[in-house]
Amino acid sequence: MNADKFIQDMEETRKLMHRAKALWGEESQKRICIEEMAELTQALCQLQRGRSSEEEVVREIADVFIACMTCAEVFGAEKVGEAITEKLSKYRGAVESAENTKKMWDERNRFK
Numbered sequence: 001m002n003a004d005k006f007i008q009d010m011e012e013t014r015k016l017m018h019r020a021k022a023l024w025g026e027e028s029q030k031r032i033c034i035e036e037m038a039e040l041t042q043a044l045c046q047l048q049r050g051r052s053s054e055e056e057v058v059r060e061i062a063d064v065f066i067a068c069m070t071c072a073e074v075f076g077a078e079k080v081g082e083a084i085t086e087k088l089s090k091y092r093g094a095v096e097s098a099e100n101t102k103k104m105w106d107e108r109n110r111f112k
Contacts (some may be wrong), residue, residue: 033067040058
């Protein structure tokens with residue numbers, strides 16, 4: 001799926017998450033999110049030991065992503081969206097700072 005299609009489908013996805021919350025309830029959606037995150041943790045740990053595959057990890061990431069989107073409906077999608085924007089801004093700053101530090105380090109050690 002390309003990025004444009006993903007963005008285009010987000011409103012339909014949000015409606016689906018709202019329906020899931022209404023159908024199964026908020027507490028159930030929170031519990032499912034916890035379970036899916038645990039399954040991703042397990043898949044990542046097993047991958048490090050050679051007992052899982054990247055495909056399994058990818059499937060678990062998808063499950064967690066879906067569960068988190070449903071939890072965003074539980075806690076308020078707008079509030080979660082604002083928090084994501086804030087967190088991404090901080091993350092962007094951290095990455096840019098690390099890139100600048102690495103660049104300076106590389107320039108200092110170029111002739112050693």
